[in-house]
Amino acid sequence: MPQTLADVLVPLPLDTLFSYRVPDGMTLVPGQPVRVPFGQREAVGVVWGLRAGEGSNLKVLSGPIEAPLLPDPLRALLDFVAHWTLAPRGAVLPMALKLADPDRPETTRVGVRPTGTLPRRMTPARERVLAAIADGAVRQKRDLALEAGVSAGVVDGLVDEGVLETLPLIDPKPPAPDPDHAPAALSDAQRAAACALAEAVRETASGVPAPVLLEGVTGSGKTEAYFEAIAEALRMDAQSLVLMPEIALTSTFLDRFAARFGARPAAWHSGVTGKKRERLYADIASGAAKVIVGARSALFLPYAKLRLVVVDEEHDAGYKQEDGVHYHARDMAVMRARLEPAALVLASATPSLETRVNAERGRYRHLRLPERFGGRTLPQIAAVDMRKDGPPQGRWIAPPLAAAMEAALARGEQALLFLNRRGFAPLTLCRACGHRYECPNCTAWLVEHRFRRALVCHHCGHVERTPSHCPSCGGVDTIVPCGPGVERIAEEAAALFPEKRVITLSSDFPGGAERLRAELDEIASGACDIVIGTQLVAKGHNFPLLSVVGVVDADLGLTSGDPRAAERTFQLLQQVTGRAGRGDRPGRAYLQTYQPGHPVIAALLSGDAERFYAEETAQREAARLPPFGRLAALVVSGTDKDATHAHARALVRAAHAMGVIDADLSVLGPAEAPIAVIRGRHRVRILVRAARTRDLQGFLRDWLAAGPRPKGNIRVQVDVDPQSFL
Numbered sequence: 001m002p003q004t005l006a007d008v009l010v011p012l013p014l015d016t017l018f019s020y021r022v023p024d025g026m027t028l029v030p031g032q033p034v035r036v037p038f039g040q041r042e043a044v045g046v047v048w049g050l051r052a053g054e055g056s057n058l059k060v061l062s063g064p065i066e067a068p069l070l071p072d073p074l075r076a077l078l079d080f081v082a083h084w085t086l087a088p089r090g091a092v093l094p095m096a097l098k099l100a101d102p103d104r105p106e107t108t109r110v111g112v113r114p115t116g117t118l119p120r121r122m123t124p125a126r127e128r129v130l131a132a133i134a135d136g137a138v139r140q141k142r143d144l145a146l147e148a149g150v151s152a153g154v155v156d157g158l159v160d161e162g163v164l165e166t167l168p169l170i171d172p173k174p175p176a177p178d179p180d181h182a183p184a185a186l187s188d189a190q191r192a193a194a195c196a197l198a199e200a201v202r203e204t205a206s207g208v209p210a211p212v213l214l215e216g217v218t219g220s221g222k223t224e225a226y227f228e229a230i231a232e233a234l235r236m237d238a239q240s241l242v243l244m245p246e247i248a249l250t251s252t253f254l255d256r257f258a259a260r261f262g263a264r265p266a267a268w269h270s271g272v273t274g275k276k277r278e279r280l281y282a283d284i285a286s287g288a289a290k291v292i293v294g295a296r297s298a299l300f301l302p303y304a305k306l307r308l309v310v311v312d313e314e315h316d317a318g319y320k321q322e323d324g325v326h327y328h329a330r331d332m333a334v335m336r337a338r339l340e341p342a343a344l345v346l347a348s349a350t351p352s353l354e355t356r357v358n359a360e361r362g363r364y365r366h367l368r369l370p371e372r373f374g375g376r377t378l379p380q381i382a383a384v385d386m387r388k389d390g391p392p393q394g395r396w397i398a399p400p401l402a403a404a405m406e407a408a409l410a411r412g413e414q415a416l417l418f419l420n421r422r423g424f425a426p427l428t429l430c431r432a433c434g435h436r437y438e439c440p441n442c443t444a445w446l447v448e449h450r451f452r453r454a455l456v457c458h459h460c461g462h463v464e465r466t467p468s469h470c471p472s473c474g475g476v477d478t479i480v481p482c483g484p485g486v487e488r489i490a491e492e493a494a495a496l497f498p499e500k501r502v503i504t505l506s507s508d509f510p511g512g513a514e515r516l517r518a519e520l521d522e523i524a525s526g527a528c529d530i531v532i533g534t535q536l537v538a539k540g541h542n543f544p545l546l547s548v549v550g551v552v553d554a555d556l557g558l559t560s561g562d563p564r565a566a567e568r569t570f571q572l573l574q575q576v577t578g579r580a581g582r583g584d585r586p587g588r589a590y591l592q593t594y595q596p597g598h599p600v601i602a603a604l605l606s607g608d609a610e611r612f613y614a615e616e617t618a619q620r621e622a623a624r625l626p627p628f629g630r631l632a633a634l635v636v637s638g639t640d641k642d643a644t645h646a647h648a649r650a651l652v653r654a655a656h657a658m659g660v661i662d663a664d665l666s667v668l669g670p671a672e673a674p675i676a677v678i679r680g681r682h683r684v685r686i687l688v689r690a691a692r693t694r695d696l697q698g699f700l701r702d703w704l705a706a707g708p709r710p711k712g713n714i715r716v717q718v719d720v721d722p723q724s725f726l
């Protein structure tokens with residue numbers, strides 16, 4: 001007699017499902033988290049499928065775990081991610097499965113309220129407590145003590161006497177966002193876009209709407225437009241997910257959202273931990289959490305009824321996960337939306353070439369907001385030719401930029417200096433003997449961080465104290481910095497404008513999201529005059545008083561070997577210059593460059609984005625680079641240099657031996673990686689380029705199966721659709 005068998009996926013780096021016999025009388029459904037015997041122990045897993053079969057030789061499934069199901073579209077997404085990235089399915093599962101930690105006790109907060117009994121002895125402190133709590137509302141002990149201005153001991157004393165009683169405090173359910181709370185008065189262009197987006201959300205009732213590219217210049221109100229799509233989803237009692245490339249961007253978003261909808265959305269990111277995370281996960285699974293904003297990991301949650309996915313700043317490289325499972329969250333968002341089905345909105349002022357091409361070829365709908373909101377103009381952009389007008393040796397702010405800053409500051413406006421380089425100087429050497437400070441674990445210079453008084457490796461995190469004498473020649477105080485980082489620019493700005501308040505923002509500063517948020521608020525309120533920052537300040541922020549943006553080194557990034565170097569630089573500089581003139585004062589931006597004629601600089605100066613995209617597209621097509629061809633990178637690494645290189649060569653030989661390499665499928669390399677050693681591991685790269693008509697993943701699977709087994713500590717990391725080429 002056939003029995004019910006369950007095929008279970010376990011969160012281990014394995015691709016296979018394990019089959020178990022389901023005990024008689026136990027009903028399970030696909031997606032159910034379960035406990036199963038696994039080797040000598042028990043493991044958790046998720047039912048991936050159920051079937052009838054003969055199971056007498058199989059182990060018996062232990063039982064279900066009380067946890068949210070992984071719904072069909074989510075399981076299909078996980079299968080797809082595994083297929084696409086070549087990661088084993090079991091390695092993908094942990095991105096979606098967040099089980100409660102049974103060892104963590106539930107930490108309930110304790111509240112107090114009056115019992116009606118009077119204290120035997122009255123003191124002024126006790127009087128204040130009783131006055132504070134006279135309204136009968138339940139308060140946390142600590143809050144009550146604060147409110148009454150007494151020590152916690154006073155409250156405890158009243159509890160001991162039975163004047164107050166304790167009871168567990170249950171978090172009130174956060175209020176739900178209201179689609180009609182405070183809608184913005186939209187401009188005509190915004191309304192047209194908002195209507196089209198809302199329409200796409202409604203279409204999910206009957207099918208899969210086409211993805212939408214929402215392309216609008218900086219400050220055009222893309223956020224306001226997609227808010228109306230969220231409102232529509234709320235009216236359908238459905239969920240919306242807003243993805244952001246960086247968690248630093250979400251804090252201002254939460255406030256703006258609350259102003260529009262009367263309640264904050266739920267935020268999902270690595271900072272949400274413990275019980276809070278468990279509760280949110282459950283609310284997402286039940287559908288109680290309606291709007292979720294998060295980093296890329298929020299894409300893999302068990303939404304009950306997801307009808308809208310917004311990928312904000314869709315061009316941002318932060319969407320690519322570069323460790324563990326190498327996936328691109330934007331691309332996987334497209335797949336998730338198709339599986340649900342949900343409307344998909346890709347929003348950007350500077351879309352990726354991939355997305356632009358999809359829109360041009362009619363695969364995506366293309367909505368545009370060509371103007372800034374409220375009649376504001378885009379900043380005028382000028383080049384500062386560093387060959388003619390550069391600053392004196394050892395300084396980095398050219399006179400024309402300094403003059404523009406001075407004028408703006410005199411008008412009470414703010415200036416932003418942008419340099420995408422952390423630390424004080426990218427290279428440090430000994431003036432006496434030329435010794436360069438290098439990382440002991442990586443092929444990389446150590447970067448001086450003056451605030452921390454340390455030399456730091458940006459690849460492995462190695463830190464050493466800035467030495468007082470040269471380790472090579474023994475020279476004392478001979479250390480000299482070469483080139484600028486943000487800290488050095490801050491020093492120069494402070495010297496140029498000694499009476500102005502300078503704030504420096506860099507992702508490596510301590511304090512995390514909290515501090516950053518406070519600083520962003522300060523800037524927006526005008527509490528500082530000069531802002532200096534890395535790419536952290538480039539995107540998304542709204543600083544109404546900011547009128548001058550100076551790009552300290554506009555050429556940085558143009559010379560890298562990355563096929564997207566031009567596109568990336570264009571996007572970044574367009575974003576950062578777009579911070580100027582968002583309030584009621586017009587903005588100006590200055591690009592300090594040694595090559596004012598470079599196509600990227602020329603495109604920024606002319607404001608002719610269309611031409612830039614057209615030329616970039618033509619070049620990519622000619623070179624058969626993405627999106628006209630597909631790439632996969634293999635990084636072979638190991639502690640033994642010769643063995644690592646030998647393995648890479650053997651892999652390439654194996655590819656050629658397969659007899660499938662031709663004009664439409666080429667294998668390039670092996671070549672030593674630009675960063676040849678990271679954390680003591682030698683690195684060699686192999687690049688595969690395939691026509692879109694070829695099954696790239698199929699080839700990679702066959703190749704890795706046919707190729708040599710890595711020996712010792714050699715590892716082969718596959719990166720499909722690589723974004724980084726270091």
Ligand SMILES: Nc1ncnc2c1ncn2[C@@H]1O[C@H](COP(=O)(O)OP(=O)(O)OP(=O)(O)O)[C@@H](O)[C@H]1O
Binds near residue numbers: 186216224348542
């Ligand atoms: N219809 C509107 N009513 C009132 N304010 C608006 C409206 N549209 C936009 N704004 C304001 O204009 C500013 C820019 O809008 P928003 O941030 O949505 O633009 P964006 O296109 O997302 O910009 P960026 O790409 O630079 O991040 C915001 O301060 C926003 O509140």
Ligand SMILES: [Zn+2]
Binds near residue numbers: 457458459461
């Ligand atoms: Zn290092």
